[in-house]
Amino acid sequence: MDNTIDISLANQQTAANDAVLLEVKDLSASFDVYGSTSHVLDGISFTVEKGQRVGLVGESGCGKTTTLKAILNVLAKNGRVDHGAVLFEGRDVFQMDSNELAEMRRHGAGMIFQDPSSALNPVFSVETQFLTALKYAYGVGTPKQELRDIAIEALNNVMLPDPERILKSFPFQLSGGMKQRVCIAITIAAGRQLLLADEPGTSLDVTIQDQILRLINKLVEEKDLSVIMVSHSLGVIRESTSHVNIMYAGTVVESGLTTDVFQNPRHPYTVALMACLPKLTGAGIAKGIPGRVPDYSKPPKGCRFAPRCPYAKEICHNEKPARTEISPGHWVSCYFANEVI
């Protein structure tokens, strides 16, 4: 099949690159739900280099969070990876034994969640929760004072004033923005290299979201962190990532440099999504994309967007389109990427 060839070519290119921190290769995952199987992820591939900010953007239910969970190998019990690999520093997380996996999660990759209020436990102080996480990362025998110092430094890094007071507080005493900063501090404290940011600003006000995104950018620059930024907001992705993957129904339909993709979207889904976005120019809003996201238990045989695509032809319904590089670094999974718009 065409797309396997493309992917192996892509692999050869990236294998030569030492800077690659994470590589997701042709990842497919499915879930057993009520006696049927939902084929959620279908051939996701992308790479994250050191110091890079990579975006995953798509609407709810397109598999963004599932991809993040697969990277940490924490899919729900009813889920499984059908094929593909997630290489973290060259090792496949699905092949790692429990020690290696724990080590990867301790110092390798960590996740920050959308809703900081439910990410923190309301009945424990920030200190208790912070030190528990650090104990896991640095071992149970580490002296408490040492862990506390690490926590305070991390809180300083996320620009929270008066870390001592923050440590003593309970989550309800902090505002949403402060709670999200605490979550980020806990994630970066153990020297993790990859931050999986799952809609980090969505539940916050715009001015606070702006602060959190700026903080993440600052950390990327200062600490050489890499970030996978997941969001449903094209605006957030444009302003906070260098590379972007547009997802639809468990597939990556378009990927490339953020500037390229936003200036010159080629996949019909990306184009339709951009048209639906209310814009500051006040040019009015499109009427939406007709139809619904497909049923994952019976996904379309060909391109998953074909049933909603205004340009779909017979081939789109029958065969999956391969990823094609329409300009250097700009990949589109569509048969008619060069003709559509």
Add this chain to the structure above:
Amino acid sequence: MMAEKILEIKNLKKYFPLRNGLVVKAVDGVDLELHRGETLGLVGESGSGKSTIAYVLVGMYEASDGDMIFKGNNIAKTGLHRTMKQKGEIQIVFQDPGSSLNAKRTIAKSLMVPMQIHDRKSRQDMVAEGRRLLEAVGLPAEFADKYPRTLGGGERQLVSVARALATNPELVILDEPTSALDVSVQAKVISKLIELQKERNLAYLFITHDLSLMRNVADRVAILYLGRLCEQAPAAEFFQDPLHPYTKMLLSSIPVATAEEEALKPAKIVSEGEIPSPVNVPPGCAFHLRCKDKLPVCSVERPVMKEVKPGHWVCCHLFNDTPAVAHEAPAADPDAAAGQAAAE
């Protein structure tokens, strides 16, 4: 020619006393007006009092002070003790259609409830009316027999809109109607709302925190901060020339998806600090703690609303020296005024 004014809110206040003697000043002196067929966008961060204003309007709360004149009647302090007709004329659509529709009722039943209370029609008529409403909001009439859980988020929200329309309202409050939806679905719901407004000449009070959306739906925009208005202007003017420092900060913080929009944003104002608690509103201007351009007077004296350009009101000490727009006294008789001008 301005359409008929159907709602006028003057110095509205809603305070919630707490058990420890403190008071939450959720809405603290707000003036708004709304005309027939117009959309007023009410924008603010969480805790700014947007929803409180909506709840006072529909009667879920009684105002602590101030007036709310809807078609000539003051309904600020009536709470739910208003006439059925008044209740029917103001309807609301809530943010989350998943929890505002009763999961155990079919769509037809949900739509029938307001009709049972307001119209007392025969069951057959109500069923037919329910189907007609579904079609009016662009949903197939067969949805009447479904349960909310079998519908998508956008479809559910359209059902909420249909339910709000069941009493034939003149003012519909849309409280973040699309913030729980995806953009492609949001686009569908919004274009339907705009269509319905034109068909029925509805007035919308559109509450949202999404300024980009506001740009596309509102005729006029009002910005709330800590229960007070900062700025009010026609939408095009507002986005072209924002004046209040808070508005500028808000506008410069929105993440946008295209370069053309980036160019429209005011110069980046790095947002600092957070919205203070409404229990402990700072003295003077509520925004002065986060304001880059604050003057000594800002922490002492509360600024007042001032019309600095026609229709463009701002509440900020920076505009103390700007002359207010002078309105000529409306001539009682246009012919007489014309005659006078001719005589001169």
